[in-house]
Amino acid sequence: MIRTFQPHYIRKTQLLDGAWDFAIDPDDVGRKERWEQYFPENCRKAYVPSCWNNESDLYEYEGVAWYRTTVHAGDASQYRLAFHGVQGSADIYWDGDKIASHYGGFTPIECILSGVSPGPHELVVRTDSTLDELTLPYRIVDWFHYGGITRSVEWQPLADAAIDDLRIAYEIEEDGSRVEAACAIALRSFLPEEIVVPIRLELDGESVWNGDAVVAPGGSSVVEARFTVENARLWNVGAPELYYVRAVLPGDDRVERIGFRRIETGNKQIRINGKPVYLKGINRHEEHPEWGFAVPPKLMHKDMDILKRLGCNAVRGSHYPQSPYWLDLLDENGIVFWGEIPIWGAHLPLEPLQSPVVVERASTMLREMIRRDRHHPCVIMWGIHNEIDTRSRIAYDFSVPLIEAVRSEDVTRPIVYATMHPDEDIVLPLVDIVGINKYYGWYGGDVSGFEGMLERFHARMEQFGCTDKPVLMSEFGAAGVFGETGFEPRIFSEDYQNEVVEKALRIFLADKNVCGTFVWHFADIRVNLRKEHLQFRDRARSFNNKGLLNEYRKPKTAFRTVQAIYKNIP
Ligand code: ADA
Structure with a gap:
């Protein structure tokens, strides 16, 4: 399942999920010679979607x-083929011809085939999960960067x-x-003559607009349709109020x-529909020891249930960009x-x-993520990077085109990044919200x-003229090995982790200039x-091991502590 709801009532969708022929190619022989020759001798089966690093003999394979x-x-002669996640570099071949190349892993690859x-x-896919100096992420990274076709194929x-895209923009009347x-x-036409296509737009099943589009032979056309919603539920x-636009x-x-809502920042607050919100957050990798990045919907439901219990x-x-299904669940749960x-x-x-x-690569990924996720009301900010060396002019200059990439796609959401250099950061003025990653109690x-660090940071923000910008504690925590408990809070025990997380949260809550906290991390x-x-x-x-849960989603001591604190924040 790609979405929690049905994206088409007329268009038929088949998922190409299942057992595909699979062969690793450590020496990249298939590229230099013909993959057709290479494939059959080495072939085994792999389930799509999945990560090969969850197979014991390929546990560490990168390549x-x-x-x-x-x-x-x-009977149709034209088709849409969409890969929702192929890790690293991907090349797609149809009957031996390369029809697409993509770099990324977490955003879709779409191919339109005609004359079929x-x-x-x-259908053949070559994928390369190698991490190096120029990949995203860089070759050294604190998670396991799995390989494979990790999300469904449509x-x-x-x-x-046919409809190529439906993009909705909206404005909410001030105070209303x-x-x-x-x-x-x-729209796209596959016909050899000009055609006039009648279009209807529905909002929750009610027709709100009708019109026609003239499409040139084999061409495309974009039509604008406007509608008004009086007394909209925001x-x-x-309060997860959602509307279906068809x-x-x-x-x-x-x-x-879509869900209609307005996001603003200022006065050190994040406001949704005019009201400040305190973010009681958690960091979540989309990962599990059995599935890697290919987390199945059932587990996402479980993760959601746990998040709600946590408050x-x-x-x-x-x-990295997480599954559309997960974002749908967030939309539905407010x-x-x-x-x-x-x-x-x-x-x-x-x-x-x-x-x-x-x-x-970074700008393209940002644009692809925004195009994919723009209608999710749950998404309230776009993060451009995490813990790069924001003390340097190079990091400043690097951030500028990324911000431009975001702004070229979306001007409605604030931009954020997470800094690990709160005392020396010089990139602060560029973004709308700043997140701080700090691990007092674990590193440093x-x-x-945390107290002194925050005091110095707020002063630094003033110095940079960023007096209005919201500040989030985007990462903090400590490792606690599941089941490791005792009478004293030994380092690496659940007790120690619990102590650090609790003390940190109390410090942040007492700081009026911090408008939210994201514990590192959801699960190991x-x-x-x-x-x-x-x-x-x-x-x-x-x-x-800094999860509030272990990798199999069993709660550690700190889970209950965070739960008690989060549930007490109004
Ligand atoms: C960083 C980083 C996380 C994780 C964490 C840790 O802040 O952003 O991905 O590596 O540190 O556990 O040290």
Whole structure:
């Protein structure tokens, strides 16, 4: 399942999920020679979607792999093929021809095929999960960066006139609930003659706009449709009011779900629909020891249930775009989300930030994430990077094009990043919200260090003229190995973790200039302890053990403490 709701009532969707032929290719032979020759001898089966690093013999494999399946086309002669997550570099081949290349892993790859004959066709994917100096993330990173086709693959026959995109923008009248919406409906025709396509737009099943589009032979066209919602029910934290917008053509349709709400920042607050909200948050990697990044919907429901028990109203999608299904669940439960891309900087030198390749990859990823997620009301801010060396001019210059990329797609949401250098950061003025990652009690001294750090940071914000900007504690915590308890709070015990998290939360809550906290982390995650990753040798069991839950979602002592604190915050 890609979404929690049905995105089409007319257009048929088939998921190409299942057992595909699979072969790893450590020497990249398939690229240099013909993959057709290479494939059959080495072939085994892999389930799509999944991560190969969850197979015991490929536990640590990083590199190239090939996938192959047969797709049976029906009567239609044009199709949409969409990959919702292929890790790293991906090349897609259809009957031997390369039809798409993509870099990323967490945003979709869409191919439109025309002139398709009925019957079987060969679909091949080459993917390369190698991390290096110029990849996102950089080669040293504090999670396990799994390889594979990690999200579902969609196959849809298209009508002769089909919907390419439905984009909804809206404004809410100041102090009111009247919503003015403008939709851009992008159409595509596969016919050799000019056509006039009648279009209907529905809001929750009621027709709100009708019109026609003239589409040139084999061309495309964008139509604007406007409608007004009087007395709109606004979406908010804990008030998940949602609307379904559906564009309908004679042979095709598309449903987008939206929630209307206004986000503002200022006076050190984040306001939704004019009211300040205190973010009771958690960082969440989309990861599990059995599924890697390919977390199934059932587990997402469980994660959601746990978050609600914890009393959370906010999630940071650390550190990459998370599944649309997860964002749908957040929309439906009135929980806000910080979306970000995998620029993880704690061990990232400055050189890659100066590379045009990295800037281009990051900007593209931001744009793709925003295009995919723009209608989710839960998303209230876009994160451009995490813990890069924001003491440097290079980091400043690197941030500028990323901010431009975000602004070119979305001017309605604030931009944020997480700093690990609160005392020396110079990038602060560029963004709307600043997150601080600090680990007093774990790295860098006693937990009481947070008090002085925050005092200095607020002074620094004033010095930079950022007096109005909201400040979040975007990461803090300590490792506690599940089941490790005793009478004294020994380092690495649940007791110690509990003590650090509790003291930290109390300090942040007492600080009027902090408008939210994101505990690091939701659940323990696998990390990469290969020999070049010596800096992570304190990760017992090959896990980052700072989860409030262990990797199988069993609560540690700190879970109950955070729960008691979060549930007490109005
Ligand atoms: C950083 C980083 C996290 C994690 C954490 C830790 O702040 O952003 O991804 O690595 O530190 O556990 O040290």
